[in-house]
Amino acid sequence: MKTGKKVCVILGSILELINIAGIVLLTVFLSKLSVLPGLYLAGIYGVLLLLTAGSALLLFPKKKRKFWYAVGAFLALLSVILTSVANYYLYHSISALGVVANQAEQRTVMGVYVRAEEDITSVEQCAGMTFGIIGELERERTDQALGMAEQDLGETIEPQEYSDVILLINGLLFQDCDVILLNEGYLEPLKEVEGYENLDARIKQIASYEIVTYVEVPQEDQTTEEPTEEEPAEPVEPGDPFLVYVSGLDTWGAVTTTSRSDVNILVAVNPQTRQILMVSTPRDYYVELPISNGQKDKLTHAGIYGIDVSMGTLEMLYGVDIDYYFKVNFTGFEGLIDALGGVTVQSDYDFTVGSTHYVKGANYLNGSQALDFARERHAFASGDRQRGKNQMRVIEGVIDKLTSTTLLTNYAEIMQEVEGTFATNMTTDEITQLVRFQLTNGGSWDVQSFSVSGSDANKSMFSLSKPNYVMIPYEEDVAKASDLLQGILAGEVIDVEG
Numbered sequence: 001m002k003t004g005k006k007v008c009v010i011l012g013s014i015l016e017l018i019n020i021a022g023i024v025l026l027t028v029f030l031s032k033l034s035v036l037p038g039l040y041l042a043g044i045y046g047v048l049l050l051l052t053a054g055s056a057l058l059l060f061p062k063k064k065r066k067f068w069y070a071v072g073a074f075l076a077l078l079s080v081i082l083t084s085v086a087n088y089y090l091y092h093s094i095s096a097l098g099v100v101a102n103q104a105e106q107r108t109v110m111g112v113y114v115r116a117e118e119d120i121t122s123v124e125q126c127a128g129m130t131f132g133i134i135g136e137l138e139r140e141r142t143d144q145a146l147g148m149a150e151q152d153l154g155e156t157i158e159p160q161e162y163s164d165v166i167l168l169i170n171g172l173l174f175q176d177c178d179v180i181l182l183n184e185g186y187l188e189p190l191k192e193v194e195g196y197e198n199l200d201a202r203i204k205q206i207a208s209y210e211i212v213t214y215v216e217v218p219q220e221d222q223t224t225e226e227p228t229e230e231e232p233a234e235p236v237e238p239g240d241p242f243l244v245y246v247s248g249l250d251t252w253g254a255v256t257t258t259s260r261s262d263v264n265i266l267v268a269v270n271p272q273t274r275q276i277l278m279v280s281t282p283r284d285y286y287v288e289l290p291i292s293n294g295q296k297d298k299l300t301h302a303g304i305y306g307i308d309v310s311m312g313t314l315e316m317l318y319g320v321d322i323d324y325y326f327k328v329n330f331t332g333f334e335g336l337i338d339a340l341g342g343v344t345v346q347s348d349y350d351f352t353v354g355s356t357h358y359v360k361g362a363n364y365l366n367g368s369q370a371l372d373f374a375r376e377r378h379a380f381a382s383g384d385r386q387r388g389k390n391q392m393r394v395i396e397g398v399i400d401k402l403t404s405t406t407l408l409t410n411y412a413e414i415m416q417e418v419e420g421t422f423a424t425n426m427t428t429d430e431i432t433q434l435v436r437f438q439l440t441n442g443g444s445w446d447v448q449s450f451s452v453s454g455s456d457a458n459k460s461m462f463s464l465s466k467p468n469y470v471m472i473p474y475e476e477d478v479a480k481a482s483d484l485l486q487g488i489l490a491g492e493v494i495d496v497e498g
Contacts, residue, residue: 012059012069015076019055022083023048029090033097035432037440051079101431103327103423104215106306108138108258109184110145112207115172123152123207132168132177135161138305145181145209152207164465165190173202184208185259185304186463193466215308215325215425239437241270241489242323245311246395247303248374249329255423259329261303261310263374263391266318268488271437277488277496278395278449279481280388281314285452286459286470289313297462298470304463317473318482320489324430327423333374334367336398336422339414342366343397348389351379370394384471385453392449399447403438448496450484452477 026048030036036044058072114120131149133142150157160177162168165186171177190196248263249255261283268277283300290312291305302310311322328336337343345365347358353372365373374394380386424431454471461468487494 012073012076015073015080016052016056016059019052019076019079019083022080022087023052025087026083026090029087029094032094033090033432034429035435035439037436040439048079048083051075051082055079097428097431100422101424101426101428103256104425105256106213106215106258107256108141108211108213108306110141110181110209110211111184111187111205112145112149112209113172113180113182113203113205114178115175116202116204118204121206123149124154125206126179127153127155129178131157131159132162132171132180133159134165134168134182135163137164138183141183141211141213142181144211148209149181149207165463166193166465169196169199169203183258183304188260189298189301189304189464189468193464193468195466213306215306239271241268241272241491243268243320243485243489245307245314245322245325247307247310247325247327248333248391249303249327255327255329255332258306259303260300261307262300264299264310264314265388265392265395266314266320266322266485267395268485270488270491271441272491273488273493274443274445275488275493276399276445276447277484277494278392278447279318279485280392280449280451281317282384282388282452282454282471284384284469284471285317285454286457286461286472287313287317289462290316292462295462296459296470298468301461301463317478318485320482320485324424324426326426330371332422334371336367336414337365337370337394338367340398340401343370343394343401345370345373345390345393345397347373347393348386349380351376353379365394365397370397385451388451389449392451396447396449399445403445448494450481450496452481 030041030044055072055076058068059076112123114126120126131146133146146157146159159181160171162171165182168180168182169190172180187199191199244267246263246265246267247261248265249257249259249261264281264283264285266279266281268279270276281299283298285299286296287299288294289297289302289305289309291309299310299313302313307325307327311325314320315322342364345363347360347363349358350360351358353376356369356372358373363369363373374391375387376390377383377387452473454473454477457470457472458467459470459472460466461470484494484496
């Protein structure tokens with residue numbers, strides 16, 4: 001065999017081997033992701049088969065001609081490029097999905113605080129000082145943080161206990177204790193209380209301890225019976241109705257950090273009727289928490305204690321069982337919308353936030369513009385009520401994009417963007433089954449929304465003993481929301497305006 005032909009055979013063999021290896025790897029990734037319906041898979045493998053068979057026939061004929069060899073090499077190279085790009089995106093999609101899905105971990109940051117004027121910068125300088133803590137609330141996390149502080153300090157701490165957050169803060173400010181341990185999530189709510197608006201200037205943080213816990217969703221029926229080992233909840237089958245709690249945290253960075261939940265939306269989905277109902281509950285709704293023994297608090301404060309407490313609160317309020325939660329913080333919110341290429345959002349009003357003017361009607365928004373739209377409340381006479389409606393408008397825009405071909409063409413980019421900034425207790429299989437269901441069935445959805453409202457008041461609450469602004473629920477709104485949610489999950493075709 002001539003040297004030139006021998007080189008061509010070697011190069012052709014290498015291309016084909018790389019091509020076959022890429023197809024094998026693609027098969028593995030597609031099997032793991034399991035998101036594409038059979039028709040899509042048939043199309044993909046049909047194209048790859050034609051490219052591979054065509055290149056093989058042209059690269060290894062009995063009589064070689066340079067032109068056909070070049071065509072064969074081009075087809076093999078094209079197949080290699082296509083599988084390489086697909087494998088790259090699939091790998092990152094699987095990686096991101098593994099981080100987002102089945103996320104039960106949550107992190108509470110317990111801060112160590114002293115008076116701002118004190119010349120103290122570390123826990124090690126607090127030897128012999130009196131540490132203040134809240135006596136009962138979040139005691140398990142507090143005790144873990146105390147143990148960490150004792151290791152840093154090198155001595156045992158005998159804490160001074162206070163019955164609530166306000167008394168603990170006052171204990172520090174009025175020198176009844178020297179140092180306090182407190183969940184960082186309380187700081188923003190405290191600054192909304194009269195007399196504590198400038199708290200940042202009066203205390204300073206010298207250390208923090210991260211406490212990791214795992215979500216245990218409370219049951220709707222709170223009994224006094226001895227706890228029993230619960231069987232795992234039955235997974236929702238593709239096509240079955242389900243209820244999702246969307247929690248928007250008022251933080252940037254890691255979504256696993258516990259924080260106030262400023263967005264509280266229940267999304268009921270019925271694939272059989274192709275209807276979606278969103279119910280928005282104001283952040284300041286004055287409701288019972290599963291951990292408050294009948295005492296009421298703002299809904300947003302439930303997030304300080306974890307996503308499971310927020311879910312339990314809404315389950316008690318509306319008499320429903322929530323199947324899944326979906327947490328997003330500001331970082332993830334912007335990233336998702338930018339990955340989608342922006343979304344169209346309907347506005348009820350003309351208004352301006354910063355340098356962005358929103359017109360009444362359709363607005364095409366990027367991530368930061370959509371975030372400003374969803375957070376604004378001062379531009380409206382109804383304040384937080386309108387903000388809740390605007391948040392649902394943004395979600396509608398996201399749903400429109402996700403149920404279009406954008407889901408397929410931008411799937412990998414979307415998955416990479418949400419890694420670490422979204423979290424859900426859905427399993428990887430459940431997410432991919434839902435995506436596959438939509439790709440298989442296609443079509444648009446009837447998205448409806450309802451916002452509950454209430455009357456303004458100032459009340460003491462479970463988290464803070466001093467009176468603060470709250471919204472007293474309108475019972476008729478709560479009852480209607482409950483009926484709508486249960487109706488759509490039962491297969492009824494609902495009309496919120498009807």
